[in-house]
Amino acid sequence: MTITSNATQRARPHAGPAWIVLSLACACQFMVILDASIVNVALPSIRQDLGFPPTGLAWVVNGYLLTFAGFMLLGGRAADLFGQRRMLAAGLFLFSASSLLGGLATAPEILVTARVVQGVGAAMLAPATLAVINTSFTEKRARARAFGAWSASGGVGGMAGAVAGGAITTGLSWRWVFLINVPIGVVLIVVAMMSLAGTRTGRRESLDLMGAVTGTAGLAALIYGVMQSADHGWTSVPVVGPAVAGLLLLVVFTVVEARFATQPMMPLRLFRVRRIAVGNVMLLLFGGIGSAMWYFTSLFLQNVLGYSALRAGLGQTPAAVTFVVIARLAAALLPRTGVRPLVLAGCGCFLAGFGWLAQAHADSGYLTSVLGPTLLIAVGIGLTFPTLMAAATADVPEGDAGIIGGLANTASQVGGSLGLAVLATAASARAAMEAGGSPPAALAAGYDLVFLLAAGLGLAIAAVSVLLPRHRRG
Structure with missing residues (x-):
């Protein structure tokens, strides 16, 4: 089933050249993903300088991720109602202003508050960039290439975080990890105002406040509960309480959208489009793949092979470059092959x-046991991620482009949070079982289990892909 709308026949929603619009969307996505990882390397310096308590330091990272994932549906619908240019500019302003506050922070509370606000700004930006691509590039090949570039920019941002964070913290100060966003944000605001047309969807709708409150609060509570699993058991009150509350709120959100909202924030009719529904399920599963690859491979390099954080980031650079190249190749192939062949490959x-990587142990070498498998996995990510994003956001009217972008980003982020929490629990349990040996060997056993579970997620994605509609050329 394909949703059609007269909105898709409207004049192009950008005032500048297409390459500038694409560069703007890619730069915003790069900055959003970069800030999810760049802070990690700077955490020890931040703790020493601001006097963070051990339990509070994690919220420099979690505060950003929580609001980023929790507010994306709202950010996506706001882009539809108030205009993509307006939301991009507002998101960039909020992101840059909170970065300035974080860079000048003199107390832990100020920095955590800045990171929470920064996550809200990111949640406004991410779905808006997808909406800009969907409405600016309507021809299949051009849109596929745009998705490839957008996906690659996010991948490069994630990988550049470890290297850039280490270099900036060592050469300047941890404060510049945040302050560097300010001049970049100002430039991007100017570009957004000049290159995007100030048009709206043409629909007179108000924001669904009940849906916005229940949906955002439900997602935030669920993600918060999952995050608490790192410090508490899965059956503990700090985990079960927020997670159950979040699920109940999401049930209420669904009922509100289906029965009571006259102008729903999340139109449930969109889930009747098989490509969108199946694509988002696969993105949810894919989140665990990303966590296993980038997060746990970095931990293996540091905790088992003894690499520094900076060296571990450099060790993953070949995989990042491979991902960028393959993502662009997948974008070129997608209009001819369709989604399923690329996903299966x-x-x-x-x-x-992951099967190869699961054979690594404490005495393994980087070249023989890490480089080869991570390059293979990077090829897989390059083939699947832009393809899944294209599948989950294709064939929607201009007026729903923002909420569909928010949904796809939310599925990926929630899947990553759930995957990270579940895989971390599995790794810790397996390492505890091997505690009689050396610490690196025990940790290696835990990470090997993670890699095997990630291979299982790959199988699950392949199984779900059979539900995709047949590809039609043209």
């Missing part, structure tokens, strides 16, 4: 790569 790479 990527899942084959996941099985081979």
Whole structure:
């Protein structure tokens, strides 16, 4: 089933050249993903300088991730109602202003508050960039290439975080990890105002406040509960309480959207489009793949092979470069092959790569046991991620482009948070079982289990992909 709308026949929603619009969307996505990882390397310096308590330091990272994932549906619908240019500019302003506050912070509370606000700004930006691509590039090949570039920019941002964070913290100060966003944000605001047309969807709608409150609060509570699993058991009150509350709120959100909202924030009719529904399920599963690859491979390099954080980031650079190249190749192939062949090929790479990586141990070498499998996995990510994003956001009217972008980003982020929490629990339990040996060997056993579970996620994505509609050329 394909949703059609007269909105898609309207004049192009950008005033500047297409390459500038694409560069703007990619730069915003790069900055959003970069800030999810760049802070990690700076955490020890931040703790020493601001006097963070041990339990509070994690919220420099979690505060950003919580609001980023929790507010994306709201940010996506706001882009539809108030205009993509307006939301991009507002998101960039909020992101840059909170970065300035974080860079000048003199107390832990100020920095955590800045990171929470920064996450809200990111939640306004991410779905708006997808909406800009969907409405600016309507021809299939052009849109596929745009998705490839957008996906690659996010991947580069994630990987650049470890290297850039280490270099900035060592050469300047941890404060510049945040302050560097300010001049970049100002430039991007100017570009957004000049290159995007100030048009709206043409629909007179108000924001669904009940849906916005229940949906945002439900997602935030669920993600908060999952985050608490790192410090508490899965059956503990700090985990179960917020998670159950979040699920109940999401049930209320669904009922409100289906029965009571006259202008729903999340139109449930969109889930009747098989490509969108199946694409978002696969993105949810894919989040665990990303966590296993980038997060746990970095931990393996540091905790088992003894690499520094900066060296571990450099060790993952070949995989990041491979991802960028393959993502662009997948974008070129997508209009001809359709979604399913690329997803199945990527899942084959996941099985081979994670299966190979699961054989690594404390005495393994980087070249023989890490480089090869991570390159294979990077090929799989390059084939699947832009393809899944294109599948989950294709064939929607201009007036729903923002909320569909928010949904796809939310599925990926929630999947990553759930995957990270579940895989971390599995790794800790397996390492505890191997505690009789050396610490690196015990940790290696835990990470090997993570890699095997990630291979299983690849199988699950392949199984779900059979539900995709047949590809039609043209």
